[in-house]
Amino acid sequence: MTVSALPARADAVVIGGGVIGTSAAHHLAEAGVDTVLLERGTLGGGASAHTAGMVRTYFPGAPATGHRAVRSLHAYHDFARRTGAPLGLKRLGFMALFTDEEQIAGFEADRPAQQAAGVDVRLISPREAVALNPLIDERAVLAAAWSPEAYHVDGLDIVRGYAAGARNHGARLYTHTPVTRIDDDNTVHTPRGTITADSIVCTAGPWSGEVAALASVDLPLAPQAIEMLFTDVPPSPQGELPMTMHAASGLRIRSWKDRVLLAMGAPGAGETRDAWLGRVAGHLGTLFPALDGTGLHRAWSGDFDASPGNTAFIGAHATRRFVYAAGFTGAGLCQAPAAGEQLRDLLIAT
The missing domain is CATH 3.50.50.60 (FAD/NAD(P)-binding domain)
Known part of the structure; x- marks a missing residue:
């Protein structure tokens, strides 16, 4: 204007x-x-x-955030009527991978509050996780949280x-x-x-x-940096992947056109970008062997308001x-x- x-x-x-x-x-x-x-x-x-x-409703350990997200998702489904502008919501789902027993125990302790907030989430086996995201190494995870209410927008x-x-x-x-x-x-x-x-x-x-x-x-508040990365284009086409997060490291991946989009924060204090990329690549190769050794390229970066x-x-x-x-x-x-x-x-x- x-x-x-x-x-x-x-x-x-x-x-x-x-x-x-x-x-x-x-x-x-x-x-x-x-x-x-x-x-x-x-x-x-x-x-x-x-x-x-992505818009999702499951936030591990944060049911109050989940409650706001559930209300917001209902509003997004009604967005066109309220604003006159349609949204192209595409359901992908959201998964959190657990690699130690404490994470599973934390999920079970948190689940009643999540359900009370209206969050649809359940514990699934490694085999079920691989069925949803074939890139996962079944041997690398103990269980996963699966929430179908997550959408690309x-x-x-x-x-x-x-x-x-x-x-x-x-x-x-x-x-x-x-x-x-x-x-x-x-x-x-x-x-x-x-x-x-x-x-x-x-x-x-x-x-x-x-x-x-x-x-x-x-x-x-303190601004928090994040850098999104693209992988190389894989030699064979990837199907549509849910957003998948490693609970321990915060590494998140999802499909993005013909590549995989991923994020794991940004280099820490005193850490070089190469060292950070090495950490990202290490987790990526352990959890998703098909992506081991793939090239990583900056997609975009920016700051978020962190509390x-x-x-x-x-x-x-x-x-x-x-x-x-x-x-x-x-x-x-x-x-x-x-x-x-x-x-x-x-x-x-x-």
């Missing part, structure tokens, strides 16, 4: 135009809240564009759909409009001008801590009209609809 200046006021100013921010703008505008969204770059140009393109389709829905309900969205200062009265300063908000909604992803600090709000416990912060400041949703640690796509609903409810309640 190209305009010369910002409006003088708005009920809500959403800062950040990724999947969480556009969801918030849509849900607020749909509820009749006069909403303006400010994005420092392009819509969805940050963390929302640097993901594996283009994160930018979600952003565009929510942005269109927000505009249809009267929200105004401004790109290339970084926030430079926030006054005590919630006047937001940008190179395009100033706007005073009854409430500020912070959804700036990896920059949420910086945005909150402008308003003298402390959010204990200390990898659980998102969604809340309202105690003394000023400032609400926030941050710390999704790469799982924002999975939780965006529910997060937008929570921000709407928090803002209306304050």
Whole structure:
């Protein structure tokens, strides 16, 4: 949206135009809240564009995240009706591979809370895991968690759909409009001008801590780097693979067109990229022998907003009209609809 200046006021100013921010703008505008969204770059140009393109409901050890993800998946199935923009959800499923008995015990202890949250997940044998993902070495795993409710989706389709829905309900969205200062009265300063908000909604992803600090709000967040990798094109075509995660290392793989897409964080402090790639290749070869020795190539990289416990912060400041949703640690796509609903409810309640 190209305009010369910002409006003088708005009920809500959403800062950040990724999947969480556009969801918030849509849900607020749909509820009749006069909403303006400010994005420092392009819509969805940050963390929302640097993901594996999966929405899932099972998060090991985090049933509260699973609860938001279940609510969000229901919303995605209803996305076209709510926003007018269809999503191409393609079911792949999600599997977590367990390589020691403690991981299995942890799964069993966690399962009642997962089921109470509405998460569809069960323990399967190595043979059943191989039937779902033939790349797995059956001898390398003891068991696996299998959750069929996991889908491929283009994160930018979600952003565009929510942005269109927000505009249809009267929200105004401004790109290339970084926030430079926030006054005590919630006047937001940008190179395009100033706007005073009854409430500020912070959804700036990896920059949420910086945005909150402008308003003298402390959010204990730290950007976390991740690099996605492609394998070489395999000599024989691969079938469609579920997203498969090694519980011990966090290595995740899934099919991506004619290759395999994988991720395992990024080089640690003091670790060279070559050393990190060696660790990735080691786990890859042990768990998925058909990929042993395959070339690994950078697909894309970026930063995510990480919270200390990898659980998102969604809340309202105690003394000023400032609400926030941050710390999704790469799982924002999975939780965006529910997060937008929570921000709407928090803002209306304050």
